[in-house]
Amino acid sequence: MAKKHTYDYGLIGNCSFQAHIHKNSSIDWMCWPRFDSSFIFGKLLDDKNGGEFTLFPHDKILKSDQRYLENTNILCTEITSEEGKYRITDFAPRFYQFDRYFKPLMLIRKVEPLEGSPRVRVRCKPVGDYGKIHPEQYEASNHIEYLGLEKELRLTTDFPLAYIINGESIVLNETKYLVLTYGAPLEAPLKSTCELFLEKTKLYWRGWVKNLSVSNFHQADINRSALALKIHQYEDTGAIIAAGTTSLPEADGSGRNWDYRYCWMRDAYYTLTAFNNIGHFEELERYFNYIVNISVKVEDRFQPLYGITGETALDELILDLPGYKGNSPVRVGNQAYTHVQNDVYGQVLVSLLPLYTDKRFINVERSDSLKLIKTLLKKIEDLMDEPDAGLWEFRNFAQYHSYTYLFHWAGASAAKKIGKSFNDKSIEKLADKLIKASSDKIEACLDKDRGVYTQAIGTKNLDASDLQLIMMNYLDHNSDIAKKHLKALEKDLKTKEGLFFRYKHKDDFGEPETTFLICAFWYVEALTCVGRVDEAIKTFEQLVSYSNHVGLLSEDVDAANGSQWGNFPQAYSHVGLVNAAYRISRKLDKPNFL
Structure with missing residues (x-):
């Protein structure tokens, strides 16, 4: 009998976009700016030219657990390696403000150390036109810009930018944040904004389920x-x-x-x-x-x-x-x-x-x-x-x-x-x-x-x-x-x-x-x-x-x-x-x- 095949993905979204996140932390499918647009991450269909957004450990993954925060579309992925353990919380912000729903083209990844001193390697390589376009990447003061698509992609983070660009591992000894945006960038304090958006999104989904x-x-x-x-x-x-x-x-x-x-x-x-x-x-x-x-x-x-x-x-x-x-x-x-x-x-x-x-x-x-x-x-x-x-x-x-x-x-x-x-x-x-x-x-x-x-x-x-x-x-x-x-x-x-x-x-x-x-x-x-x-x-x-x-x-x-x-x-x-x-x-x- 053939081996059982399952889709090892969780799904997040905010009614503007969706992202499929593998339980190894890789975003293997995400289309921007619409559901039916080209993927910017498409390893699901093209492992070579499909782009990449991963948070892999420096050494190999020993164990991976993935679950939703109860009654939400917020996804938690816990990675265990020989050096330690860390959690990635992925979500697409969605909540009610100013008499309408806030549902931006924004993906937030919160990365927390849980055990030991894990090293992680952050790789973010978006693509366009189903892998034909590989945007130019520019390092700024606190973000990386990706130019060459219809609108600017920006990765705002408190991870060391040089380590991301060079593909080097980083010791995760405190909570870090990654915010990927399309068009309008994040123009606000990183940590407090991510935590505020996380709490508001959690409350929104739990209220919706209630x-x-x-x-x-x-x-x-x-x-x-x-x-x-x-x-x-x-x-x-x-x-x-x-x-x-x-x-x-x-x-x-x-x-x-x-x-x-x-x-x-x-x-x-x-x-x-x-x-x-x-x-x-x-x-x-x-x-x-x-x-x-x-x-x-x-x-x-x-x-x-x-x-x-x-x-x-x-x-x-x-x-x-x-x-x-x-x-x-x-x-x-x-x-x-x-x-x-x-x-x-x-x-x-x-x-x-x-x-x-x-x-x-x-x-x-x-x-x-x-x-x-x-x-x-x-x-x-x-x-x-x-x-x-x-x-x-x-x-x-x-x-x-x-x-x-x-x-x-x-x-x-x-x-x-x-x-x-x-x-x-x-x-x-x-x-x-x-x-x-x-x-x-x-x-x-x-x-x-x-x-x-x-x-x-x-x-x-x-x-x-x-x-x-x-x-x-x-x-x-x-x-x-x-x-x-x-x-x-x-x-x-x-x-x-x-x-x-x-x-x-x-x-x-x-x-x-x-x-x-x-x-x-x-x-x-x-x-x-x-x-x-x-x-x-x-x-x-x-x-x-x-x-x-x-x-x-x-x-x-x-x-x-x-x-x-x-x-x-x-x-x-x-x-x-x-x-x-x-x-x-x-x-x-x-x-x-x-």
């Missing part, structure tokens, strides 16, 4: 997933990215390497459902504004995904980089923006439903945007008889997917509720028509002999996305067909570990090799819906074990050995955890539910 509305069922796992999801939103526009990485393969050598640093309408729907389930609405309102800004530019149809500031053209390019553990190709951009994926209209409608019907929002604020609801509903009507690429973005064939029709049905159902809320009879009438039409299409996918709904009209192939026929209440949870449907999907797609393949048939790249983690969480939800709660809990607890050392989940899991694969951490997977836990906790209906 406002979560969750049960005691796996509360710590929900908290960690929620914290990870939060920093996948690009707060400036409200966009929510699928992942902060590109080209981490779905399986070793598979060639299924994609750039996920964009906003998929579908992924955002599931993410916002999770935020809604845990009582956080700020993210939903920001996403609404993102959708509105996109909708005014749409002439014909919505794309499946957009850039984080609403860019429509996301041309897919292949870079001349070695890739993660030699996995090529390395892609930037994503061809899926050209695909026909008609489920998007229903997903947008269901995503926006709470803003129109939840009494915690002021309805008058949304009444002027009923035009958007009507436009989306009309698109569902126009596209009812059009095949599409489906949920999994098949590149070379189109089908009449049951999943697409499910979201036609769900979107029309959501629009009907919105129409009732605003007493708009025209919306209600069209919604009723589309609910019936989409239901007829879904029923055309029913394989009566097997008692299961198939992936698309006219195919025998099964698809894990059809678990959502149960989850979204299209099928009555207590009905025989719901239970038969679930058993048939189990028989075909489930592994003995409780993991789920998306599908097993060949696609554009052959047969899938790894399971898709959110599908297994959908399975947990479906089990819960039909009353198999004990099995749901057992499966959920197995799935949680596929997280890495700091509780982060990948996109894919190899059922054979539990290896993590795919982009990481994957918002989809953490959404699955949150929503499955919520579903179980509601079913358990414990008195201590908050």
